Amino acid sequence: MSRGDLTDTQWERLELLLPPIPKMGRPPRDRRQVFDGIWWRARTGSPWRDVPERYGPWETAYTVFRRWQIDGTWPRILKKLQVKADADGIIEWEVSVDSTVCRAHQHAAGARKRGLTMPGRTRSDGLAAEPDNHGLGRSRGGLTTKIHLAVDASFHVLAAVITAGQRGDAPVFEQVMDKIRIPRPGGGRPRTRPDHVLADRAYSSRQIRAYLRRRQIPHTIPEKRDQAGHRLRRGSAGGRPPGFDRETYKRRHKVECRIGLLKQARGVATRYDKLAVRYEATVQLTLIRQAL
Template identity: 80%
Template sequence: MVTRAGNGHQTGRGDLTDAQWERLKPLLPPVSTMGRRPRDRRQVFNGIWWRARTGSPWRDVPERYGPWATLYSVFRRWQIDGTWTRTLKELQVRADSEGILEWEISVDSTVCRAHQHAAGGREKGACDPDSAAANGLATEPDDHALGRSRGGLTTKLHLAVDTSMHVLAVILTAGQRADAPLFTAVLNSIRVPRIRAGRPRTRPAHVIADRAYSSRANRSYLRRRQIPHTIPEKRDQAGHRLRRGMAGGRPPGFDRERYKRRHKIECRIGQLKQARGVATRYDKLAVRYEATIQLTLIRQSL
């Protein structure tokens, strides 16, 4: 069903409302095509979001959003120049300045099946590694963040989610990668600048994770950064500690009531996967799939 907004824009199911567009408009760069009239940014964003929401091929995007080639060109351009990354970061900054972020972080991962269309990416990345690193952007991994696991061809998302349901960090790996080794990388990816003078905030007030992240290295990392944490101890680790007697030390502290708040990240993952372009990976390149995830997080934050 297509309706018409108060400003004359045609809006379909899932499109931006006027209030959401007013919040997003200052964060997006202009859309211009050499020698042609600039495209309407709201129409372009809605078309790109329609594709991410439905998981449809680019060629099947409805004509009301404009030519599909233009939508893909803008999506790709904004991935390469970092627009998606900067826009999501700006929304995080606003949420922090408004006191919405609570800085109690839960860490977890989820596996997403990769469609057969996601296979066959070229060997080299989507952008020059040196220029990407200079702009703080991710470079294309050699394996395109695709791997074989019990679910077949998969990609794993490692996330850090605030209690307020804001996703503060996402790292993509191949589906068979373990969770614990990525724990420090996920936490090190948290970086929320401040509107006023001061260093960006990177240290959570508390970290919650399941027993998959229980390791001596991860607990040492958290103690070194003076971050309180709630992570249950694995049974084999507890048995090894008990066998060592007094040399094994005391068991790590564990707050059962606080641990119940970990459901926030489970709910957030479910909300993120409501976008079918995220739940099933159709993008050949990991940087494109990451841009699809960032687009979804932007849309769900408005």
């Protein structure tokens, strides 16, 4: 076993969740070996062709990674781990929302744009479709991608959304919240509503506060200085200031810590995948590996 590979205990947790290796015209390989090879690439950020021989042919690792991305295997495994954590009472439903920008390597650019669906749409099978901009944005720092996260108080990532790096946080907030969907082991409706939401000033908007009130979700979001000044200038017509508990807000640091842990995988901290759906699968793989 090499550094970063699954331990026997971790493999016992994962083995029952993994589907069989897809048939590729050659004898099937050991799933543990293939998974370790896929994770080695995500952990190091190396090209697929550099996957060590001890994990088998690199073509097998890439093909399995791609096929499991296409058929939705990665999000299904992650969802099963979330369901188990919730059933065990590990998930704490105080949710912090934030985003992080990841630099995109020059190898991530250049994918074809013809024939791709528009952003926000899904395929007929319900899986995410590739956005027309491949989740890449150009700014003064070059090509970037942004990961929007919803993290609970026990550091479980309940939702992740990939956008171009220049996208604002507030416009994606509802999309992130709508992705929080944890099925219940005994059946019934999945749990979608947190007990409390924490977010920084980037999410201070009337639309977001109205959305949370409509869903009856308590929240702690500081008011922007310009919003506070505008409200005060209007006098009584400006309304009351939004409630804010400074001590509760301090617990928002957990999403920052979780972002740091997620970006320990170099394949996440720097985007090398050309397609946004592949990069999203790399993020999901990292979350799976870190949850074991």
